[in-house]
Structure formats: C-alpha cells, structure tokens
Amino acid sequence: MSVVVLQGSARAGGNTEELVELVLQDIPHTHVILRDHEIQPIVDQRHAEGGFQTVEDDYDALIQQVLEHDILIFATPVYWYGISGTLKTFVDRWSQSLRSQEYDFKSLISGKKAYVVVVGGDDPRIKALPLLQQLKYTFDFVGLSFEGYVIGKASKPGDIASDERALHDAKGLNAQLKAVLAVKS
Amino acid sequence: MSVVVLQGSARAGGNTEELVELVLQDIPHTHVILRDHEIQPIVDQRHAEGGFQTVEDDYDALIQQVLEHDILIFATPVYWYGISGTLKTFVDRWSQSLRSQEYDFKSLISGKKAYVVVVGGDDPRIKALPLLQQLKYTFDFVGLSFEGYVIGKASKPGDIASDERALHDAKGLNAQLKAVLAVKS
Amino acid sequence: MSVVVLQGSARAGGNTEELVELVLQDIPHTHVILRDHEIQPIVDQRHAEGGFQTVEDDYDALIQQVLEHDILIFATPVYWYGISGTLKTFVDRWSQSLRSQEYDFKSLISGKKAYVVVVGGDDPRIKALPLLQQLKYTFDFVGLSFEGYVIGKASKPGDIASDERALHDAKGLNAQLKAVLAVKS
C-alpha cells in the first residue's frame, strides 16, 4: 500500500499543504504538486474522428505516477466553492485517459481508496459540501472508494494552526490511514 | 441591458453551445469562448508581499469585456460533475480581480444578473445540483443575482436535440430573458 | 400505467396542489392527501425482539394503495428546506414496510417512476436542491427511478399563478408524463 497526494494548491507552504502534512505525519507518500507541472485543459475529442490527439504536456507522466499508488489524497484549497482550477483541469483530462489505448484507466484506478483534504476561508464546513458531493460522483464514476475527508478553515498563511477542529480531525484521519496501511501492507 | 455568454465548453458546436443558442434565440449577445483564449491558472498571491503580479495573458481583457454587460450567462458542460476546468480557471482569477487597484471588481459585478446553462451526460438534473450550489455561493460572494438555469442531458454532438425537456426549458428561459430585457431596457 | 399523487401539503387548495393540477392536467390519477389520514411516526423496532409491531393507523392502507400505481408524484411544499413533516413521517414508515412479512415492499416499489413537485417561498430553485438530493437517495434505495421534477415559487395562496417559470415547467412535465403514459399503456 502506498500513498500519493494530488496537490491542487496554488501557493507553496499554504494552509492546504500544512493540513496535508498533519494528515500524513509519519506516513511515507509521494507528493504530486500540480502547479509545478504543465497540464493543458482538455480538448474534448471524445467524438472527434480519430479520437483524442496526444497532448505534449506533463499529464500522462503524472497520471501514470498516480496510478502506481493505492491511496489517493486529493488536496485542494476551496477556490470559489470548488476544487482549484489546477486540480479541475487535471481531473478533466481523465476523460482522455478513459479512452486511452495504452492503458485501461478505469480498471487501474478502480478499487483504490480516495481521501480529500480541503481548506477554505468562507464557512468551509458547510460551503465545501457541494465540492465533496462533486468529488463523490467523480469517484463513483471511476470506482474510487471515498474513504474520508478533512475540512479546514483558513485564509492567511498559517491560519490553519488555529483551527483546533481541523487539527483534531487531521489527527483522526492520520490514525485512520495508519490503520489502513498497517492492516493491508 | 446587454448579454454576455461565458462559454466554458471544450469543443466547437457542442451541445452546450447549441442549448445556449436556443436560450438566446433572437437576443443579441456577446459570446466569450474561453477555450479560444489563453488564461493562466491563478498563482495565489493574496498574501504575498507586493500582492498579485501582472499576468501576461487574455484574462484582463476578457473580464473587462464581461463587466460591460448586465446579464451574464455561465455556459458549461458538466465535466466530472463540476464546471469545466477552463471556466473554473477563469473564475479562480476573480480572486486576483478582487484585489486589483485598477478597477473595483466587486462593485462592478455586483447587482448583475446571472444565468446558468449546463449540459451533462450522466443524470445531470440530479448530479449537476452540486455544481449549481457551488455557483450560487460564488454568485452570492460577488453580489451576482442567480436568476435561473437550464440543465440539458446530452453526450454525443447533437444529442441535445432529443432532450425534449431541455428544449422546453430553454424556451422558457428565452421568454424569461426577453421579458427582463424588454422591461429594463 | 396509472398515476398516484402523494400529497404532503398542509392546507387545502394551496400552491402545491395547484401546481400538481397543472402537471396532471388531463391525466387521470389518484390523489392521496396525507394530511387527511392518521399516520404515526415510526417506532424504530428494526432491531427489537419480535420486530415491528402492527400500528393501528392509516399507513398500511395508504401504502397498499400507492403500490397499485406505476407513477408516483411526490408533491410537497418546501417546509424548512425539506419535505413536509407529514410526508416525511409517511416515508419514514417505509422502514417498517421493508421488513413486512405480508408483502415484498422493495420488489413492489422498485422499477416504478417517481416525479417530484415542490413549492417553496424562499428561493426554492436553489434552496430546495438538498431536498431533491435527499429524495434521490431515497428513490435509489428502493429502486424508484427519479424521472423529473418541477420547482415552484410561492408563499401566499394563489402566488403560484404568477410564477411564469413554474407554469411553463409544469406544462413541460405534463407533456413528458403524457408521452410516458401513451407509450407504455
């Protein structure tokens, strides 16, 4: 069992990264920082002659790397009540992966475990719920199992340290993850 | 009163564009096709020294154009149960606009009317509801008034023509828009 | 194919009833007005010795009547952003039906078509969306197919007549229902 973080944050050292660190304390993991890579928006060629054309960017390498792991942590600030554009652009490209001839995306991703870590400034424990519902539908579509989430409240860098509830929840998720990793490894 | 479409679709002539055409039949409007422009993901510099740096892309010109209109139509395919990455990336940049020294974004956008046209393939009348809730929170944040929406069901190009319910709803929204435009112009 | 309305409204001649009438114009149907019947809140005996005890009220007769139909219209005012307590109390009793020895509730209700008609006073096209999501989960659990909904905005008796959008939508649903009834009967 191995863990990968899909980091959708738009700044280094922000609250989302900080909360993820707590969630993954003492847990080895790969950290895929999406903003450090070039990912093109999808061009919808599902119904185009010849299907999807190869895109020259970092997406293929990244998704291959993600698929090598068993537990996926989707980490994102709540931007405008959704996942960040960076993470959304990445997920949109799954439509291309679903039609790839080179690998069977759905059977590869299906059965893996997904967790979500989100941090928002505006009442995220309520206003990020549609975001969670959207991810739930997404996970269901590809057969990911939605195992848990933590919601943090923070705006300015460092704010997360004073969200007692989020710190407590992160610890809970950390314990849950360790239990999963121990049982199955 | 003038109308602008924020088109988040990832292909030309797709179902979302077709449904928008029905919604706007005989209504003059500006069509901003986001995929034809370069829009960088936001780099979150809200809390960086010096604030946001100028970004060399098409965003500023586009948002200026949008703000010249009174009625905003957010048109997007339902991608992975959310708005398209293209539209999300555009909306994320509002965080930069909110801190612009050059114009008062919030007071300019506040009070305008927003409508949403979405088309999805997987039970969109239910599974696009989190998307609508997310946009509702977004509109509330900047003072846009959420006046109505139409949900279409379609996957392959042309499918929308057989979604009787969406065609009927588009007609209804078309009438509603005409009433608004006549009353206020 | 036959149609039954599960009417959750708490007053006669209210907006919900009026909107249902438009939805069912020229369509024969049975109208089950829940407020006219005695329905006890569920006593949860799922795990009690001996299971559920027989309850002396109108529930059993009503659910039997409902199950004789193929199309179920759930009609309810939006009370406190949910279905009315009257309708909720009725649905809660399904837990008892699920364990009945006298009939196989799940196989009887499964496969039927469900439609929802709701009328609320406070921004129902947005604020009734959680209500629809809740019903969607409910329908999924018992195998009802969620075929469509109409949302009306009204408070005072008669208000619904000035919600042009709801009237238009009701007409659309009426046509949809007629198509379904004609095709399958």
Add this chain to the structure above:
Amino acid sequence: MSVVVLQGSARAGGNTEELVELVLQDIPHTHVILRDHEIQPIVDQRHAEGGFQTVEDDYDALIQQVLEHDILIFATPVYWYGISGTLKTFVDRWSQSLRSQEYDFKSLISGKKAYVVVVGGDDPRIKALPLLQQLKYTFDFVGLSFEGYVIGKASKPGDIASDERALHDAKGLNAQLKAVLAVKS
C-alpha cells in the same frame, strides 16, 4: 450558557443517543426527547383568517423549554437521508411560532448556537450532506449560528462504538463545546 438536546431518535438507547452522550460528556444539559411527547403536524394557517389556532399538544411547552437555553444540539438519526419525521414535525411548527403573539420567536432564537449530531447507516458522511445543508438554511432563516456537526455511521444498536472516526470527532466536539462554555459562562 446552557445546553439543550433536541433528540429526534425513534428508539431509546440507540446510536444517536449514545453519540450525543459522548459529545456532551461532563457537560450539563437538558435532554428533550421528542418521541416522548405529542407533537401534531402543522396545519398551515399562515394565510387563514384569524391565523394559527391553538393546538392542544406538547409543542408550546417544549419550544419554551428549548428557548431557555443558549446552545441547541439537534440530534437525529438519518432517516431516509433527512432528519427524522419526529424532529421534522417539530421544526415545521416553528412556522407557527414565527407568528405567535405571545413571544417573539425569531428574536429569542436568533444568536443562539446550533450543533448537529447525526447517525446513519448508509454512507452518512456523504449521504447526510443534504440533511446538513437543509439544516443550514433552516438555521440561517431564524438566525441560529451553525457551529459544528458530527456524523456517525451505525445501524444496529451499539454499532457506533466501532466507528472510530465518529468517536474521535465526538471527542473533538466535546472539547469545542467545553471551550465555548468556559469562555462564555
């Protein structure tokens, strides 16, 4: 500062009650067990001549008791993806309270703090989210401040004891409540 639980559970000693006990460990509180009282469904007389008629049941005494407290814990099993019919019927009667001549319901309830404890059997951390959104709208309407929630997963009596996550979360909410009570008392 004093605490009252609005208990919507339909059986004694169930998982919801057990989880509430953990949330309120060492915190004095009043426990209003709704199922032990007679509460009639609302008869909507908002627009009737003469307004609402007095109803001979326990509602008035209960709401008076609730309003004497500062912190309201809404505790309910997730029944059919919503609050229990018993709790819903109670909340529906608020519409009557809002028009009462005898007390100013809105100004009395406004400003109090609300917490929610829910326990469901079917993926409640996702499928109870519409329930939370519905309560959020409800709280907003009357000016209650939605301060936090705990979601537990359990079906059979005693199940909750093996939901590590819920036990951990309950402890977190317990600490949060103690902090609130200490600070303000």
